[in-house]
Amino acid sequence: MAGVIEVEHLRKSYGSTVAVDDVSVEVAEGEIFGVIGPNGAGKTTTVECAQGLRRSDAGRIRVLGLDPRSQAQELRRRIGCQLQEAALPDRIKVWEALDLFACFVPGASDWRTLMEQWGLAEKRNAPFASLSGGQRQRLFVALALVNDPEVVFLDEMTAGLDPAARRVAWGLIRAVRDRGTTVVLVTHHMDEAEQLCDRVAVIDRGRVAAVDTPDGLINRFGGPIGLTFSADRPDLAWLEQIPHVRQVTRKGQRVEVEGTGPVLALVAAELVNHGITPSDLRVRQPTLEDVFLTLTGREIVGGVEQQ
Protein backbone atom coordinates (compact mmCIF):
# COMPACT_ATOMS: atom_id res chain seq x y z
CA MET A 1 0.00 0.00 0.00
CA ALA A 2 1.65 3.19 -1.17
CA GLY A 3 1.00 5.97 1.30
CA VAL A 4 0.04 9.00 -0.76
CA ILE A 5 -0.67 10.83 2.48
CA GLU A 6 1.15 10.03 5.69
CA VAL A 7 0.27 11.79 8.91
CA GLU A 8 2.15 10.85 12.06
CA HIS A 9 1.36 12.19 15.50
CA LEU A 10 -0.08 15.45 14.22
CA ARG A 11 -0.80 18.03 16.88
CA LYS A 12 -2.29 21.49 16.51
CA SER A 13 -3.63 23.92 19.09
CA TYR A 14 -5.29 27.30 18.75
CA GLY A 15 -4.30 29.16 21.86
CA SER A 16 -5.30 26.92 24.74
CA THR A 17 -7.74 24.89 22.63
CA VAL A 18 -6.30 21.62 21.37
CA ALA A 19 -7.87 21.06 17.94
CA VAL A 20 -5.82 18.02 16.99
CA ASP A 21 -4.28 16.07 19.83
CA ASP A 22 -2.55 13.13 18.20
CA VAL A 23 -3.64 12.03 14.74
CA SER A 24 -1.90 9.42 12.62
CA VAL A 25 -3.39 8.18 9.36
CA GLU A 26 -2.16 6.82 6.06
CA VAL A 27 -4.09 7.23 2.84
CA ALA A 28 -3.38 4.86 -0.03
CA GLU A 29 -3.12 5.83 -3.67
CA GLY A 30 -6.38 5.78 -5.58
CA GLU A 31 -8.76 5.37 -2.67
CA ILE A 32 -11.59 7.52 -1.44
CA PHE A 33 -10.67 8.12 2.16
CA GLY A 34 -13.42 9.45 4.41
CA VAL A 35 -12.93 11.48 7.55
CA ILE A 36 -15.91 11.59 9.90
CA GLY A 37 -16.34 12.80 13.45
CA PRO A 38 -18.30 15.22 15.61
CA ASN A 39 -18.10 18.98 15.12
CA GLY A 40 -14.84 20.31 16.51
CA ALA A 41 -13.20 16.88 16.51
CA GLY A 42 -10.28 18.17 14.44
CA LYS A 43 -11.23 16.88 10.97
CA THR A 44 -10.88 20.16 9.09
CA THR A 45 -7.73 21.16 10.98
CA THR A 46 -6.09 17.85 10.12
CA VAL A 47 -6.95 18.21 6.45
CA GLU A 48 -5.87 21.85 6.33
CA CYS A 49 -2.50 20.95 7.83
CA ALA A 50 -2.09 18.37 5.07
CA GLN A 51 -2.93 21.01 2.45
CA GLY A 52 -0.33 23.37 3.90
CA LEU A 53 -2.98 25.91 4.86
CA ARG A 54 -2.16 25.62 8.55
CA ARG A 55 1.11 24.91 10.28
CA SER A 56 1.06 21.95 12.62
CA ASP A 57 2.60 22.31 16.08
CA ALA A 58 4.11 18.86 16.06
CA GLY A 59 4.14 15.66 14.04
CA ARG A 60 5.13 14.71 10.55
CA ILE A 61 3.03 15.06 7.38
CA ARG A 62 3.91 13.94 3.88
CA VAL A 63 1.59 14.37 0.92
CA LEU A 64 2.89 12.88 -2.33
CA GLY A 65 6.23 12.75 -0.51
CA LEU A 66 6.21 16.52 0.03
CA ASP A 67 6.22 18.41 3.30
CA PRO A 68 3.21 20.79 3.29
CA ARG A 69 5.02 23.16 5.65
CA SER A 70 8.07 23.79 3.51
CA GLN A 71 6.95 22.69 0.03
CA ALA A 72 3.43 24.08 -0.03
CA GLN A 73 3.75 25.76 -3.41
CA GLU A 74 4.96 22.64 -5.19
CA LEU A 75 2.39 20.55 -3.37
CA ARG A 76 -0.57 22.73 -4.31
CA ARG A 77 0.21 22.33 -7.99
CA ARG A 78 -0.45 18.60 -7.57
CA ILE A 79 -3.40 18.65 -5.18
CA GLY A 80 -6.89 20.09 -5.36
CA CYS A 81 -8.63 21.73 -2.45
CA GLN A 82 -12.27 22.39 -1.77
CA LEU A 83 -12.40 24.33 1.47
CA GLN A 84 -15.20 24.46 3.97
CA GLU A 85 -15.05 28.24 4.20
CA ALA A 86 -14.08 30.08 1.07
CA ALA A 87 -15.47 32.57 -1.38
CA LEU A 88 -14.80 34.19 -4.72
CA PRO A 89 -15.20 37.84 -5.68
CA ASP A 90 -18.91 38.69 -5.93
CA ARG A 91 -18.82 39.75 -9.54
CA ILE A 92 -16.58 37.09 -11.02
CA LYS A 93 -18.45 34.93 -13.53
CA VAL A 94 -18.46 31.15 -13.32
CA TRP A 95 -16.47 30.70 -16.52
CA GLU A 96 -13.98 33.40 -15.51
CA ALA A 97 -13.27 31.67 -12.20
CA LEU A 98 -12.72 28.30 -13.90
CA ASP A 99 -10.60 29.84 -16.64
CA LEU A 100 -8.52 31.76 -14.07
CA PHE A 101 -7.84 28.79 -11.80
CA ALA A 102 -7.07 26.59 -14.78
CA CYS A 103 -4.36 29.00 -15.90
CA PHE A 104 -2.52 28.71 -12.56
CA VAL A 105 -1.32 25.26 -13.56
CA PRO A 106 0.22 24.50 -16.95
CA GLY A 107 -1.44 21.57 -18.68
CA ALA A 108 -4.61 21.72 -16.59
CA SER A 109 -7.63 19.80 -17.80
CA ASP A 110 -10.24 21.51 -19.92
CA TRP A 111 -12.40 23.55 -17.57
CA ARG A 112 -15.30 23.49 -20.03
CA THR A 113 -15.72 19.75 -19.49
CA LEU A 114 -15.75 20.24 -15.72
CA MET A 115 -18.28 23.04 -16.11
CA GLU A 116 -20.57 20.66 -18.02
CA GLN A 117 -20.04 17.71 -15.66
CA TRP A 118 -20.78 19.72 -12.54
CA GLY A 119 -23.93 21.22 -14.03
CA LEU A 120 -22.65 24.77 -14.29
CA ALA A 121 -22.89 25.27 -18.03
CA GLU A 122 -26.13 27.19 -17.94
CA LYS A 123 -24.66 29.41 -15.20
CA ARG A 124 -21.46 30.12 -17.06
CA ASN A 125 -22.08 33.86 -17.23
CA ALA A 126 -23.64 34.19 -13.79
CA PRO A 127 -21.67 36.19 -11.21
CA PHE A 128 -20.57 34.28 -8.10
CA ALA A 129 -22.82 36.36 -5.82
CA SER A 130 -25.94 35.23 -7.69
CA LEU A 131 -25.24 31.49 -7.33
CA SER A 132 -27.22 29.34 -4.91
CA GLY A 133 -25.43 27.46 -2.13
CA GLY A 134 -25.44 24.26 -4.14
CA GLN A 135 -24.14 25.97 -7.28
CA ARG A 136 -21.30 27.59 -5.33
CA GLN A 137 -20.45 24.25 -3.83
CA ARG A 138 -20.30 22.60 -7.24
CA LEU A 139 -18.16 25.43 -8.55
CA PHE A 140 -15.70 24.96 -5.68
CA VAL A 141 -15.49 21.24 -6.34
CA ALA A 142 -14.88 21.96 -10.03
CA LEU A 143 -12.15 24.45 -9.07
CA ALA A 144 -10.56 21.78 -6.85
CA LEU A 145 -10.42 19.44 -9.85
CA VAL A 146 -9.37 21.94 -12.50
CA ASN A 147 -5.64 21.23 -12.17
CA ASP A 148 -6.06 17.45 -12.64
CA PRO A 149 -4.86 16.84 -9.09
CA GLU A 150 -3.22 13.62 -7.90
CA VAL A 151 -4.93 14.10 -4.54
CA VAL A 152 -8.10 16.07 -3.99
CA PHE A 153 -9.32 17.23 -0.58
CA LEU A 154 -13.06 17.76 -0.30
CA ASP A 155 -14.33 19.31 2.94
CA GLU A 156 -18.11 19.01 3.22
CA MET A 157 -18.42 18.63 -0.53
CA THR A 158 -22.18 18.09 -0.56
CA ALA A 159 -23.12 20.77 2.00
CA GLY A 160 -26.03 22.67 0.47
CA LEU A 161 -26.72 20.14 -2.29
CA ASP A 162 -30.15 18.60 -2.64
CA PRO A 163 -30.42 14.78 -2.53
CA ALA A 164 -30.44 14.38 -6.30
CA ALA A 165 -27.42 16.63 -6.74
CA ARG A 166 -25.59 14.73 -4.01
CA ARG A 167 -26.03 11.47 -5.88
CA VAL A 168 -24.73 13.06 -9.06
CA ALA A 169 -21.76 14.41 -7.10
CA TRP A 170 -21.01 10.95 -5.68
CA GLY A 171 -20.97 9.50 -9.18
CA LEU A 172 -18.61 12.18 -10.39
CA ILE A 173 -16.26 11.67 -7.43
CA ARG A 174 -16.20 7.92 -8.07
CA ALA A 175 -15.26 8.68 -11.67
CA VAL A 176 -12.45 10.95 -10.43
CA ARG A 177 -11.18 8.13 -8.22
CA ASP A 178 -11.45 5.64 -11.07
CA ARG A 179 -9.11 7.81 -13.12
CA GLY A 180 -6.52 7.34 -10.37
CA THR A 181 -6.97 10.40 -8.20
CA THR A 182 -6.84 9.88 -4.46
CA VAL A 183 -9.79 11.52 -2.73
CA VAL A 184 -9.92 12.70 0.88
CA LEU A 185 -13.49 13.38 1.87
CA VAL A 186 -14.42 15.14 5.10
CA THR A 187 -18.11 14.67 5.70
CA HIS A 188 -20.93 14.96 8.20
CA HIS A 189 -23.14 12.63 6.21
CA MET A 190 -22.80 9.03 7.30
CA ASP A 191 -24.63 7.76 4.23
CA GLU A 192 -22.13 9.62 2.06
CA ALA A 193 -19.18 8.03 3.86
CA GLU A 194 -20.80 4.59 3.66
CA GLN A 195 -21.70 4.87 -0.03
CA LEU A 196 -18.61 6.56 -1.32
CA CYS A 197 -15.58 5.80 0.81
CA ASP A 198 -13.18 2.88 0.45
CA ARG A 199 -11.93 3.51 3.97
CA VAL A 200 -13.09 5.81 6.73
CA ALA A 201 -11.29 7.36 9.70
CA VAL A 202 -13.42 8.28 12.70
CA ILE A 203 -11.88 11.23 14.53
CA ASP A 204 -13.03 12.18 17.99
CA ARG A 205 -11.56 14.79 20.36
CA GLY A 206 -8.47 15.26 18.24
CA ARG A 207 -7.61 11.57 17.99
CA VAL A 208 -8.29 8.75 15.56
CA ALA A 209 -10.88 6.48 17.12
CA ALA A 210 -10.79 3.91 14.31
CA VAL A 211 -9.83 3.45 10.64
CA ASP A 212 -11.33 0.76 8.45
CA THR A 213 -13.57 0.09 5.47
CA PRO A 214 -17.18 1.11 6.12
CA ASP A 215 -18.14 -2.59 6.37
CA GLY A 216 -15.21 -3.29 8.66
CA LEU A 217 -16.20 -0.43 10.95
CA ILE A 218 -19.81 -1.59 10.98
CA ASN A 219 -18.78 -5.16 11.79
CA ARG A 220 -16.50 -4.03 14.58
CA PHE A 221 -18.44 -1.17 16.12
CA GLY A 222 -21.92 -1.18 14.62
CA GLY A 223 -23.44 -3.48 17.19
CA PRO A 224 -25.73 -6.45 16.48
CA ILE A 225 -27.94 -7.18 13.51
CA GLY A 226 -31.57 -7.26 14.51
CA LEU A 227 -34.22 -9.62 13.07
CA THR A 228 -37.90 -9.38 13.85
CA PHE A 229 -40.78 -11.60 12.78
CA SER A 230 -44.08 -12.91 14.09
CA ALA A 231 -44.60 -16.50 15.20
CA ASP A 232 -47.36 -18.05 17.26
CA ARG A 233 -45.44 -21.15 18.40
CA PRO A 234 -44.88 -21.22 22.15
CA ASP A 235 -41.55 -23.04 22.00
CA LEU A 236 -38.81 -21.15 20.25
CA ALA A 237 -35.92 -22.01 22.59
CA TRP A 238 -34.02 -23.62 19.69
CA LEU A 239 -33.54 -20.16 18.23
CA GLU A 240 -30.97 -19.41 20.92
CA GLN A 241 -28.96 -22.47 19.89
CA ILE A 242 -28.30 -21.14 16.39
CA PRO A 243 -24.69 -19.99 15.97
CA HIS A 244 -24.15 -16.19 15.96
CA VAL A 245 -27.43 -15.56 17.75
CA ARG A 246 -26.84 -13.48 20.87
CA GLN A 247 -30.23 -12.81 22.25
CA VAL A 248 -33.88 -13.68 21.64
CA THR A 249 -36.75 -11.68 23.12
CA ARG A 250 -40.48 -12.24 22.72
CA LYS A 251 -43.26 -9.73 23.03
CA GLY A 252 -46.43 -11.65 22.41
CA GLN A 253 -46.20 -12.86 18.82
CA ARG A 254 -43.34 -10.53 18.08
CA VAL A 255 -39.94 -12.22 18.12
CA GLU A 256 -36.71 -10.21 18.14
CA VAL A 257 -33.38 -11.88 17.45
CA GLU A 258 -30.03 -10.13 17.81
CA GLY A 259 -26.90 -11.57 16.35
CA THR A 260 -23.79 -10.98 14.31
CA GLY A 261 -22.23 -11.81 10.95
CA PRO A 262 -24.15 -14.51 9.03
CA VAL A 263 -26.99 -14.61 11.57
CA LEU A 264 -29.65 -13.65 9.04
CA ALA A 265 -29.05 -16.60 6.71
CA LEU A 266 -28.69 -19.07 9.61
CA VAL A 267 -31.86 -17.98 11.36
CA ALA A 268 -33.83 -17.89 8.12
CA ALA A 269 -32.75 -21.42 7.27
CA GLU A 270 -33.70 -22.76 10.71
CA LEU A 271 -37.06 -21.02 10.54
CA VAL A 272 -37.82 -22.79 7.27
CA ASN A 273 -36.62 -26.09 8.74
CA HIS A 274 -39.10 -25.65 11.58
CA GLY A 275 -41.88 -24.88 9.18
CA ILE A 276 -42.03 -21.19 10.03
CA THR A 277 -42.18 -18.86 7.05
CA PRO A 278 -43.14 -15.47 8.42
CA SER A 279 -44.09 -12.92 5.81
CA ASP A 280 -42.98 -10.08 8.05
CA LEU A 281 -39.30 -11.03 8.57
CA ARG A 282 -37.41 -7.75 8.87
CA VAL A 283 -33.73 -7.07 9.21
CA ARG A 284 -32.10 -4.05 10.77
CA GLN A 285 -28.50 -3.83 9.66
CA PRO A 286 -26.24 -1.54 11.68
CA THR A 287 -24.90 1.45 9.74
CA LEU A 288 -22.07 3.93 10.13
CA GLU A 289 -24.45 5.97 12.27
CA ASP A 290 -24.28 3.21 14.89
CA VAL A 291 -20.50 3.18 14.57
CA PHE A 292 -20.46 6.93 15.08
CA LEU A 293 -22.58 6.58 18.21
CA THR A 294 -20.44 3.78 19.63
CA LEU A 295 -17.14 5.55 19.01
CA THR A 296 -18.03 9.14 19.80
CA GLY A 297 -21.02 8.82 22.10
CA ARG A 298 -22.97 11.22 19.91
CA GLU A 299 -26.11 10.40 18.07
CA ILE A 300 -26.90 10.99 14.45
CA VAL A 301 -30.51 11.58 13.48
CA GLY A 302 -31.52 11.76 9.86
CA GLY A 303 -27.89 11.83 8.79
CA VAL A 304 -27.13 14.88 10.91
CA GLU A 305 -25.17 14.92 14.12
CA GLN A 306 -27.14 15.97 17.20
CA GLN A 307 -25.60 18.77 19.22
Add this chain to the structure above:
Amino acid sequence: MRTLAKLTWVEMKLFSREPITMVFSLAFPLVMLLVLAAVFGNEAETEFRDAIPVDYYVPGYLAVVIASVGLIGLPVHLAAYRERGILRRFRASSVSPWSLFGAQVAVSFVIAAVGSVLLVVAAVLMYDAQLPESPARLLLAFVVSTLSFVSLGFLLGTLLANARAAQAVGLLLFLPMWLLSGAGPPREVMGGAMRVISDALPLTYVVTALQDAWLGLGSSVTELLVLSGMLLAAGALSVRFSRRV
Protein backbone atom coordinates in the same frame (compact mmCIF):
# COMPACT_ATOMS: atom_id res chain seq x y z
CA MET B 1 3.77 35.73 -16.48
CA ARG B 2 0.65 34.34 -18.14
CA THR B 3 -0.89 33.93 -14.69
CA LEU B 4 -0.03 37.49 -13.73
CA ALA B 5 -1.51 38.82 -16.97
CA LYS B 6 -4.72 36.83 -16.57
CA LEU B 7 -5.15 37.75 -12.91
CA THR B 8 -4.63 41.39 -13.77
CA TRP B 9 -7.16 41.19 -16.57
CA VAL B 10 -9.77 39.50 -14.38
CA GLU B 11 -9.19 42.03 -11.59
CA MET B 12 -9.59 44.86 -14.10
CA LYS B 13 -12.90 43.40 -15.25
CA LEU B 14 -14.03 43.05 -11.64
CA PHE B 15 -13.09 46.66 -10.93
CA SER B 16 -15.09 47.83 -13.93
CA ARG B 17 -18.14 46.02 -12.49
CA GLU B 18 -17.99 47.94 -9.18
CA PRO B 19 -19.72 51.26 -9.85
CA ILE B 20 -19.05 52.78 -6.41
CA THR B 21 -15.33 52.13 -6.48
CA MET B 22 -15.22 53.43 -10.03
CA VAL B 23 -16.93 56.66 -9.04
CA PHE B 24 -14.71 57.19 -6.03
CA SER B 25 -11.44 56.48 -7.79
CA LEU B 26 -12.17 58.11 -11.13
CA ALA B 27 -15.06 60.55 -10.99
CA PHE B 28 -14.57 62.19 -7.58
CA PRO B 29 -11.12 63.70 -8.28
CA LEU B 30 -12.28 64.77 -11.72
CA VAL B 31 -15.33 66.62 -10.39
CA MET B 32 -13.29 68.27 -7.62
CA LEU B 33 -10.68 69.49 -10.10
CA LEU B 34 -13.32 70.98 -12.37
CA VAL B 35 -14.98 72.75 -9.41
CA LEU B 36 -11.71 74.22 -8.19
CA ALA B 37 -10.67 75.30 -11.67
CA ALA B 38 -14.01 77.04 -12.07
CA VAL B 39 -13.76 78.76 -8.65
CA PHE B 40 -10.25 80.12 -8.97
CA GLY B 41 -10.44 81.49 -12.50
CA ASN B 42 -7.78 81.77 -15.12
CA GLU B 43 -5.14 84.22 -13.78
CA ALA B 44 -1.68 83.19 -12.58
CA GLU B 45 -1.38 83.78 -8.83
CA THR B 46 1.56 83.75 -6.44
CA GLU B 47 -0.29 81.45 -4.01
CA PHE B 48 -0.49 78.88 -6.77
CA ARG B 49 3.29 78.74 -7.24
CA ASP B 50 2.93 81.52 -9.86
CA ALA B 51 0.79 79.24 -12.01
CA ILE B 52 -2.76 79.46 -13.33
CA PRO B 53 -4.94 77.63 -10.75
CA VAL B 54 -6.00 74.85 -13.12
CA ASP B 55 -2.36 74.09 -13.92
CA TYR B 56 -1.62 74.04 -10.19
CA TYR B 57 -4.49 71.70 -9.48
CA VAL B 58 -4.06 69.17 -12.32
CA PRO B 59 -0.93 67.58 -10.77
CA GLY B 60 -2.50 68.03 -7.33
CA TYR B 61 -5.47 65.93 -8.38
CA LEU B 62 -3.30 63.30 -10.01
CA ALA B 63 -1.99 62.95 -6.44
CA VAL B 64 -5.55 62.65 -5.13
CA VAL B 65 -6.22 59.82 -7.59
CA ILE B 66 -3.09 58.04 -6.38
CA ALA B 67 -4.10 58.57 -2.75
CA SER B 68 -7.63 57.27 -3.25
CA VAL B 69 -6.33 54.13 -4.95
CA GLY B 70 -3.63 53.52 -2.31
CA LEU B 71 -5.44 54.55 0.86
CA ILE B 72 -8.97 53.39 0.13
CA GLY B 73 -9.37 51.28 -3.00
CA LEU B 74 -6.57 48.78 -2.42
CA PRO B 75 -6.87 48.31 1.38
CA VAL B 76 -10.65 47.86 1.23
CA HIS B 77 -10.26 45.39 -1.66
CA LEU B 78 -7.60 43.35 0.14
CA ALA B 79 -9.35 43.39 3.51
CA ALA B 80 -12.59 42.26 1.87
CA TYR B 81 -10.73 39.46 0.09
CA ARG B 82 -9.28 38.25 3.38
CA GLU B 83 -12.48 38.74 5.38
CA ARG B 84 -14.60 36.77 2.93
CA GLY B 85 -12.21 33.88 2.41
CA ILE B 86 -11.28 34.82 -1.15
CA LEU B 87 -7.57 35.04 -0.29
CA ARG B 88 -7.85 31.60 1.34
CA ARG B 89 -9.36 30.21 -1.85
CA PHE B 90 -6.50 31.66 -3.89
CA ARG B 91 -3.91 30.53 -1.37
CA ALA B 92 -5.20 26.96 -1.58
CA SER B 93 -4.55 26.98 -5.33
CA SER B 94 -1.05 26.92 -6.71
CA VAL B 95 -0.98 30.60 -7.65
CA SER B 96 2.11 32.24 -6.20
CA PRO B 97 1.63 35.10 -3.73
CA TRP B 98 3.79 37.23 -6.01
CA SER B 99 1.37 36.83 -8.93
CA LEU B 100 -1.53 37.59 -6.64
CA PHE B 101 0.03 40.76 -5.29
CA GLY B 102 1.65 41.68 -8.58
CA ALA B 103 -1.80 41.72 -10.15
CA GLN B 104 -3.03 44.11 -7.44
CA VAL B 105 -0.08 46.42 -8.11
CA ALA B 106 -0.76 46.31 -11.83
CA VAL B 107 -4.47 47.00 -11.40
CA SER B 108 -3.76 49.90 -9.02
CA PHE B 109 -1.39 51.33 -11.62
CA VAL B 110 -3.91 51.03 -14.39
CA ILE B 111 -6.66 52.67 -12.31
CA ALA B 112 -4.35 55.52 -11.29
CA ALA B 113 -3.26 55.97 -14.90
CA VAL B 114 -6.79 55.92 -16.31
CA GLY B 115 -7.95 58.38 -13.63
CA SER B 116 -5.01 60.64 -14.41
CA VAL B 117 -5.59 60.61 -18.16
CA LEU B 118 -9.27 61.44 -17.63
CA LEU B 119 -8.28 64.39 -15.44
CA VAL B 120 -5.77 65.77 -17.87
CA VAL B 121 -8.03 65.40 -20.89
CA ALA B 122 -10.92 67.12 -19.10
CA ALA B 123 -8.69 69.93 -17.82
CA VAL B 124 -7.18 70.54 -21.25
CA LEU B 125 -10.52 70.45 -23.08
CA MET B 126 -12.52 72.51 -20.60
CA TYR B 127 -9.95 74.89 -19.10
CA ASP B 128 -7.20 74.85 -21.65
CA ALA B 129 -4.76 73.55 -19.04
CA GLN B 130 -1.09 73.32 -19.99
CA LEU B 131 0.62 69.97 -20.54
CA PRO B 132 3.56 68.93 -18.34
CA GLU B 133 6.78 70.90 -18.74
CA SER B 134 8.82 67.81 -18.12
CA PRO B 135 7.00 64.57 -19.12
CA ALA B 136 9.90 62.29 -18.21
CA ARG B 137 10.17 63.68 -14.69
CA LEU B 138 6.40 63.56 -14.38
CA LEU B 139 6.40 59.90 -15.32
CA LEU B 140 9.14 59.17 -12.78
CA ALA B 141 7.30 61.07 -10.04
CA PHE B 142 4.02 59.33 -10.97
CA VAL B 143 5.57 55.87 -10.83
CA VAL B 144 7.40 56.44 -7.53
CA SER B 145 4.32 58.05 -5.97
CA THR B 146 1.96 55.30 -7.10
CA LEU B 147 4.29 52.54 -5.94
CA SER B 148 4.75 54.15 -2.54
CA PHE B 149 1.01 54.60 -2.02
CA VAL B 150 0.30 51.08 -3.30
CA SER B 151 2.74 49.69 -0.75
CA LEU B 152 1.03 51.77 1.93
CA GLY B 153 -2.26 50.28 0.71
CA PHE B 154 -0.84 46.76 1.03
CA LEU B 155 0.25 47.49 4.57
CA LEU B 156 -3.21 48.82 5.51
CA GLY B 157 -4.92 45.92 3.75
CA THR B 158 -2.68 43.47 5.62
CA LEU B 159 -3.13 45.00 9.05
CA LEU B 160 -6.85 45.82 8.99
CA ALA B 161 -9.14 42.94 9.80
CA ASN B 162 -12.09 43.68 7.54
CA ALA B 163 -13.45 45.92 4.83
CA ARG B 164 -15.32 48.19 7.24
CA ALA B 165 -12.20 48.90 9.25
CA ALA B 166 -10.21 49.44 6.07
CA GLN B 167 -12.80 51.88 4.78
CA ALA B 168 -12.85 53.85 8.05
CA VAL B 169 -9.10 54.03 8.48
CA GLY B 170 -8.60 54.72 4.77
CA LEU B 171 -10.97 57.69 4.84
CA LEU B 172 -9.42 58.94 8.07
CA LEU B 173 -6.04 59.02 6.35
CA PHE B 174 -7.34 60.21 3.00
CA LEU B 175 -9.32 63.26 4.11
CA PRO B 176 -6.55 65.20 5.93
CA MET B 177 -4.11 64.31 3.17
CA TRP B 178 -6.50 65.52 0.50
CA LEU B 179 -7.17 68.79 2.35
CA LEU B 180 -3.68 69.62 3.63
CA SER B 181 -1.26 68.26 1.06
CA GLY B 182 -1.61 71.17 -1.34
CA ALA B 183 -4.38 69.51 -3.33
CA GLY B 184 -6.87 71.60 -1.34
CA PRO B 185 -5.75 75.06 -0.25
CA PRO B 186 -2.27 75.81 -1.65
CA ARG B 187 0.59 75.23 0.78
CA GLU B 188 1.68 78.85 0.24
CA VAL B 189 -1.34 80.11 2.19
CA MET B 190 -0.91 77.65 5.07
CA GLY B 191 0.58 78.95 8.26
CA GLY B 192 1.91 77.55 11.53
CA ALA B 193 0.39 74.29 12.65
CA MET B 194 -1.31 73.64 9.32
CA ARG B 195 2.01 73.80 7.54
CA VAL B 196 3.63 71.48 10.09
CA ILE B 197 0.88 68.91 9.60
CA SER B 198 1.11 69.31 5.86
CA ASP B 199 4.86 68.63 5.99
CA ALA B 200 4.19 65.37 7.83
CA LEU B 201 1.72 64.00 5.27
CA PRO B 202 3.12 61.64 2.63
CA LEU B 203 0.72 62.98 0.01
CA THR B 204 2.31 66.44 0.29
CA TYR B 205 5.46 64.97 -1.24
CA VAL B 206 3.45 63.48 -4.07
CA VAL B 207 1.70 66.77 -4.80
CA THR B 208 4.96 68.73 -4.72
CA ALA B 209 6.85 66.22 -6.88
CA LEU B 210 4.10 66.08 -9.50
CA GLN B 211 3.70 69.87 -9.52
CA ASP B 212 7.46 70.37 -9.86
CA ALA B 213 7.48 68.20 -12.95
CA TRP B 214 4.27 69.63 -14.35
CA LEU B 215 5.15 73.29 -13.86
CA GLY B 216 8.88 72.93 -14.52
CA LEU B 217 9.90 74.02 -11.01
CA GLY B 218 12.28 72.42 -8.46
CA SER B 219 14.02 69.09 -8.95
CA SER B 220 11.98 67.32 -6.20
CA VAL B 221 14.87 65.08 -5.14
CA THR B 222 13.86 65.29 -1.49
CA GLU B 223 10.26 64.39 -2.31
CA LEU B 224 11.23 61.34 -4.35
CA LEU B 225 13.61 60.16 -1.63
CA VAL B 226 10.94 60.51 1.05
CA LEU B 227 8.47 58.57 -1.09
CA SER B 228 11.00 55.85 -1.91
CA GLY B 229 11.72 55.52 1.81
CA MET B 230 8.03 55.08 2.48
CA LEU B 231 7.78 52.53 -0.34
CA LEU B 232 10.56 50.41 1.16
CA ALA B 233 9.33 50.68 4.74
CA ALA B 234 5.68 49.92 3.96
CA GLY B 235 6.69 47.15 1.53
CA ALA B 236 8.93 45.46 4.10
CA LEU B 237 6.29 45.73 6.82
CA SER B 238 3.57 44.30 4.55
CA VAL B 239 5.72 41.29 3.68
CA ARG B 240 6.53 40.77 7.34
CA PHE B 241 2.92 41.01 8.51
CA SER B 242 1.38 39.09 5.63
CA ARG B 243 3.64 36.13 6.51
CA ARG B 244 2.38 36.27 10.05
CA VAL B 245 -1.28 36.30 9.13
